Amino acid sequence: MTTEAPSRDTSGTLPFLTAARGVFDLSFEAMLWSRRSLFLALLLCLPIALGVLFHAAQAVELQTRITGRDLYQLLVVLFYVRNALPLVALFYATSLIADEVEGRTLTFLLTRPVSRASVLTGKYAAFLATALTLTLPAVVVGGVLLIAPEGAGALGGSLPALLRDMAAMGLTLAAYGAAFTLLGVLLRRPVIPGLVFLFVWEFLANLPGYLPRFTLSVYARGLLPYRSIPGLGELFLLDLEPWTCAATLAAVSAAGLLLAIGIFSSREYSMSQ
Amino acid sequence: MTAPLRYERVSRWYGPVIALNDVTTSIQPGVTGLLGPNGAGKSTFLKLAAGQLAPSQGTVQVFGTRAWGSPQLFHRVGLCPETDAFWEHLTGEQFLDVLLRLTGYEEGERRIRTGQALETVGLTAAASRKLGGYSKGMRQRIRIAQALAHDPQLLLLDEPLTGMDPLNRRRVIDLVKRFGREGRTVLVSSHILHEVEAMTRRVLLIHNGRILAEGEVREIRDLLDEHPHTVSLRARNVRRLGQALVGADHLLSARFSSDGEWLTVQTARPDDLYGALPELAIECGVSEMFSPDEDLASVFQYLVGRK
Numbered sequence: 001m002t003t004e005a006p007s008r009d010t011s012g013t014l015p016f017l018t019a020a021r022g023v024f025d026l027s028f029e030a031m032l033w034s035r036r037s038l039f040l041a042l043l044l045c046l047p048i049a050l051g052v053l054f055h056a057a058q059a060v061e062l063q064t065r066i067t068g069r070d071l072y073q074l075l076v077v078l079f080y081v082r083n084a085l086p087l088v089a090l091f092y093a094t095s096l097i098a099d100e101v102e103g104r105t106l107t108f109l110l111t112r113p114v115s116r117a118s119v120l121t122g123k124y125a126a127f128l129a130t131a132l133t134l135t136l137p138a139v140v141v142g143g144v145l146l147i148a149p150e151g152a153g154a155l156g157g158s159l160p161a162l163l164r165d166m167a168a169m170g171l172t173l174a175a176y177g178a179a180f181t182l183l184g185v186l187l188r189r190p191v192i193p194g195l196v197f198l199f200v201w202e203f204l205a206n207l208p209g210y211l212p213r214f215t216l217s218v219y220a221r222g223l224l225p226y227r228s229i230p231g232l233g234e235l236f237l238l239d240l241e242p243w244t245c246a247a248t249l250a251a252v253s254a255a256g257l258l259l260a261i262g263i264f265s266s267r268e269y270s271m272s273q
Numbered sequence: 274m275t276a277p278l279r280y281e282r283v284s285r286w287y288g289p290v291i292a293l294n295d296v297t298t299s300i301q302p303g304v305t306g307l308l309g310p311n312g313a314g315k316s317t318f319l320k321l322a323a324g325q326l327a328p329s330q331g332t333v334q335v336f337g338t339r340a341w342g343s344p345q346l347f348h349r350v351g352l353c354p355e356t357d358a359f360w361e362h363l364t365g366e367q368f369l370d371v372l373l374r375l376t377g378y379e380e381g382e383r384r385i386r387t388g389q390a391l392e393t394v395g396l397t398a399a400a401s402r403k404l405g406g407y408s409k410g411m412r413q414r415i416r417i418a419q420a421l422a423h424d425p426q427l428l429l430l431d432e433p434l435t436g437m438d439p440l441n442r443r444r445v446i447d448l449v450k451r452f453g454r455e456g457r458t459v460l461v462s463s464h465i466l467h468e469v470e471a472m473t474r475r476v477l478l479i480h481n482g483r484i485l486a487e488g489e490v491r492e493i494r495d496l497l498d499e500h501p502h503t504v505s506l507r508a509r510n511v512r513r514l515g516q517a518l519v520g521a522d523h524l525l526s527a528r529f530s531s532d533g534e535w536l537t538v539q540t541a542r543p544d545d546l547y548g549a550l551p552e553l554a555i556e557c558g559v560s561e562m563f564s565p566d567e568d569l570a571s572v573f574q575y576l577v578g579r580k
Contacts, residue, residue: 010348022375030362087429104358111323111354112375113347162478270325271356 019114023122051145068146087177178256283331306469326332351425361405390422509558
């Protein structure tokens, strides 16, 4: 072994961002090429299949009751924001630490001069990057397939909306991801409680009154202007400002992650043979 | 001089089970063997030093700093854990590089240290192979490599020789001794007296969460010699290994496993067996060996009864 490099500061932990970046690089590749990602990529690409079907229906001149644009908006709101992205967040974020514990590899991360906050932040960032890598191309391809029949001009005009939709999806993933990261460090088996949260608690967003304000779903959907879809009637009862929704989701993301860091930092993780 | 590792009235319990009971001791520079049967509290003892567990009572200090909640200590501490688990998709080289990066080394320095650590444990040729394809012995060696790649002053090794072939055992034993001679502090746990004895004379005997004795290994060694010692060996040519050993006058019994891969022998003089092993390893392709715990457990029972 060589002697200590003189420039290395060994008095404290590594700088937060340096350590988080190291953990991110380690985790991102593993997450992206995991079996979980394969399954979730198939789920997230479902709108592409619908886009192809829609094209096929138009090619054989079948009468469709909604336009391609309507279908795109429906998919963004009901498929991605309401269901698929929260599910993606659930399956990745609850396992950020659980996978390392189950694989008994957490020891290697916790016996380095890095803060636990940087470990969890790096892993959370890897989840976000993985989820966005899987989601955004599917959204773009699906959007192009569904809007393209309106002509090149309509497609170009839809670009700002597409970018806004992608930003909304990013924020949705961040908020649900932070909530599920918290659940993941809090509970030994977080998936079932997570599913209950998604499909029972979040269902409150569809109810009238004040209760929907306690769900994430109402803020995630409030980021998008797709309030009314012809033929399906009014989908949302609460009319919140997009910026209020964005601020709320950002606050939930920060608070969830900070709480998760607090819990992760104080817990013992002892891997046994 | 303050000891690099100090336990002050340390107890640790898991629910109603006491793993470590009111332990006060200091580990000085050099090699110290932590010896005890399975379940004695060795791993808990090491995990407390590595800051993986917090003491239920008392304090554990590493270089004068509380071990729990002080990750900065890992600039100077290396841990070789007992668990056989890795990020299997990484190669040996990538694995060390990732961990050195998380210890704060720049790319150039990481490359040098990775190469040195791989060479030290004899894995240079396997550097670009995925860890998932490593044999048990190779996995053990890469675990040791990650513990020493950053040149720690305190090295904690939890059963480091498990699953290794005799030649690599020799290599790791020499490495541990060299670290001790260099003035570093090495704490190495084992349930096999002969392993510990090959590395150091200084031992800490632990049983049922208590330190039974500290000091020279000689007394316990004499006791062990009164007991038959069992060793299981896995070899490419296990029949030939059996033939080579069966004539030895120290051999009490020999038994082949049903799959024909292992030979389990009982010997009255372990030193003679271990002395012959490096040669037999080459001749018969011994790839793995372990000694079951019962021998040491019986010695500990004897010791506890005598106290």
